Amino acid sequence: MKLTILGCYSATPQVHTNPTAQILEINNHTFLIDCGEGTQVELRRNKVKFSRIKHIFISHLHGDHCFGLAGLISTFRLLTREADLHIYAPKGLKEVITLQMKLSASWTNYKLIFHELTASTSEMIYEDDKVEVYTIPLDHRIYTNGFLFKEKSGDRKLDMNAVLNADIDVAYYRKLKQGADVPDNNGGIVKNESVTRNPKPPKSYAFCSDTAYNEAIIPIIKNVDALYHESTFIEKNKALALHSKHSTAKQAATIAKKANVGQLILGHYSTRYDDLSAFKTEAQAIFSNVELAQDGKEFNFN
């Protein structure tokens, strides 16, 4: 599992800072999370292959999280994309994008499938044999979801030496990977754990932006390997956080601690701060494993 930060600043794009967008590579998927203005350029700068993106998750309809989407959809069209594109976003975005395509007479030549989100409780919005994605209802000024991405547990690994020694017919290997005890070629039964090993533990990632301090998310994100939690402000501006339904670094760290996550990644910084070190210091006073997101920074979780 690998996370690439394309943009991690709030409000408006500036010359050296980009609004929210990130790429999560998880079990052979390349998920785009949020798509602020300029995201398609940041995808190019970070050498993300456009054709790998088949699912886009949009947290909410403030411009710094979605104003790059129309341009990206249009660029996919110009690149003669054929693969379906799934977009998971609050209800309303489909109407905007459809209107923009109509007015520019630029319908996509690929299938654009909107999954409009309206639920106020966590729901599974994507599942295949490798990953599951759930919404994380957040507390912001407009309807907003974070997203929880979970690898599914893989098959058990065969210990090939042990398997060959146990004299098991190849036809049973699949059963072994699924965890079953199987017969050997001599009329005996082979205990599964004697010839297989546990698969790599599945990883999980929670994206939580934008939100006020909200303990309701703790049961949903409990024990995730990595939590990206917005921290628009530091403590001296906590009144602004309260007013605008954002979080401080300390609040993000408090959530991380209470949810017992593996690692906390801070981001969605207000552009008022020239120096981000206070974000880390204030968060680490609560929870030790803190990293600062930066545009272009990669996080590897393997």
Next chain:
Amino acid sequence: MKLTILGCYSATPQVHTNPTAQILEINNHTFLIDCGEGTQVELRRNKVKFSRIKHIFISHLHGDHCFGLAGLISTFRLLTREADLHIYAPKGLKEVITLQMKLSASWTNYKLIFHELTASTSEMIYEDDKVEVYTIPLDHRIYTNGFLFKEKSGDRKLDMNAVLNADIDVAYYRKLKQGADVPDNNGGIVKNESVTRNPKPPKSYAFCSDTAYNEAIIPIIKNVDALYHESTFIEKNKALALHSKHSTAKQAATIAKKANVGQLILGHYSTRYDDLSAFKTEAQAIFSNVELAQDGKEFNFN
């Protein structure tokens, strides 16, 4: 009169090229012409004061000419703008922007005034005592206008030595500037041209993008000081120009020559070309005074 190119490439923003946007400073106005994705960042990079922009002219609703507008409007709001903002654009853009503001619960705290364009013949869309702006109907795949910006002729300049020698009462100075003959203090009449000089000749600028080769625009842009004419392709790709209703550099130069303009500025290049020199060469074979637009380049016309 001064033109700053913020972006002069077609189709999609890339790491080193921006879609169409430019700033025209004319008689104390700062007009923004088109607003592709990323324009607000290019405004910052080129140190254009956001508060100076009170009028935005949008040629058409393809994304590379308007997808930066929603973000710019939103940023103006975050910067607590109070001044009215006028937007001249094809009918439809108001509906998109209004929907985006509604969905993000981000209504502007300043007055946003849309002037929706639908006419198929040239019309005056702005006038004050310093400038006039007219549409230039273009021939593109969707409804598109170029824009003609004309300085108004200023007052006549007083030749102060001559005025004092002629013994004219100060109360008549305004009349002199307006071109009238006036009495002197000795019962005589002073001929205006004996004590005033012609004002600086008014400048004019025509923006024509996007368009197929279209001789119908020639009477509208006749004799302008500077013409920005799109040249998406060079001659070897003229079939593409025909198909997509764009122009080649040679076609742009032909229009410049027939319209007897002072200077031709080429732009709206397809991003397929690594080297732009052929655009200039091909155009100069028809019309000598050719410049290539480049992102960040300034043209001074005084």
